Amino acid sequence: MTTTSERVSQSLAQQASQRVSQSVFDGSRLRVVLLVDVYDGAQQQFLEAYEQLCAQVASVPGHVSDQLCQSIENPSQWLITSEWESAPPFLTWVNSEEHVRMVEPLHSCVRDTRSLRFHVVRETGGPAADTGPGERRLQTSPRIGDGLIRHALTFTVKPGSEETVARILADYVSPEPRVDDTTRLCRTSLFMHGNRVVRAIEVRGDLLAALRHVARQPAVRAVEEAINPYLEQDRDLDDPESARVFFTRAALPAVHHVTTGRKGPDAVRHALYYPAREGQGMRLAELLARQDEAAADDPRGPVLRSTIFQRDDIVVRLVDVSGGLDSDPGPVLGLTDRAHAAELTALLDGEALGVDGAALNADAATRLLTVSRMELVTDRRAPDA
Helix, strand or coil: CCCHHHHHHHHHHHHHHHHEEEECCCCCCEEEEEEEEECCCCHHHHHHHHHHHHHHHCCCCCEEEEEEEECCCCCCEEEEEEEECCHHHHHHHHCCHHHHHHCHHHHCCEEEEEEEEEECCCCCCCCCCCCCCCCCCCCCCCCCCCCCEEEEEEEEECCCCHHHHHHHHHCCCCCCCECCCCCEEEEEEEEEECCEEEEEEEEECCHHHHHHHHHCCHHHHHHHHHHHHHECCCCCCCCHHHHHHHHHHHEEEEEEEEECCCCCCCEEEEEEEEEECCCCHHHHHHHHHHHHHHHCCCCCCCEEEEEEEEECCEEEEEEEEECCCCCCHHHHHCCCCHHHHHHHHHHECHHHHCCCHHHHHHCHHHHHHHHHECEEEEEEECCCC
């Protein structure tokens, strides 16, 4: 028989699952699936490159195992699966410069790749979901999402070019939102903080198909070509390898999203930039995720939705706020008490924000809002999105 406390816990878990559409911080095991299309005749070269990569990744913290499979119907199709203790160590590795260097030998023999990441929810004959601390865990309950995939890109432009770049990025023709029968572009939000650009997109359907659709649009290509001279990292869009490396480094994955389920007719989208101290980006993102989860329980709170993007020591938080941002910045920033403020400011790179830690601690919410707020360049929603 189910007890009252168990029913309450199940109810709270269900409410939380209805709020959260994506999170990497639940501690459950991660299964990564990589679909690979190898050039004809390059199978042996691919196998040798994989063996080299396999030997290197075996020493990466959090890696458990991997498996290489070849299609019985088409020898050019391969499948690589790997298991990780949880998502954060995998994301730390896959978004690192070390990973960029590791996979270089694969690209000369691979036509196309597709990466999929899954938390393990159930397992036949596997460990129980309530395993103790330090043991591998299953995801305790499935989440209920909102059907949207969130992704972002970030890059820097040469100092002094910020106004020019902002004008170029704001002045473009929006691509056709319909990608195919199952994929649609829903929203593109573009912000700047100093010389850093962040472009966040929301897609319903297949993210990879949507990104390729956007890249093929002549108007988008013209904008990308126009900002090329101002980029701090050189790229040649006519060189597939140059473009691949640029966009690999620019990728800013969403690591957490929470929504209250409340509607706000006056909701306004803002972006906040949280540069972390070296090696503290994932920890900072997890702290913000915990605070967003707690804030979602407040029925009168100003934040309707929040998405946290993180790569290395770059953390960006996209928030949809009901009402003004300045009237009560504490809840918007996730700083609900002194302890939260102290923990957050200890992880921030004050120098990157142009302020020292003492100044942040003195009046954390107001000062952090001032220095972390990103400037809106454009925010476009597809009709009926």
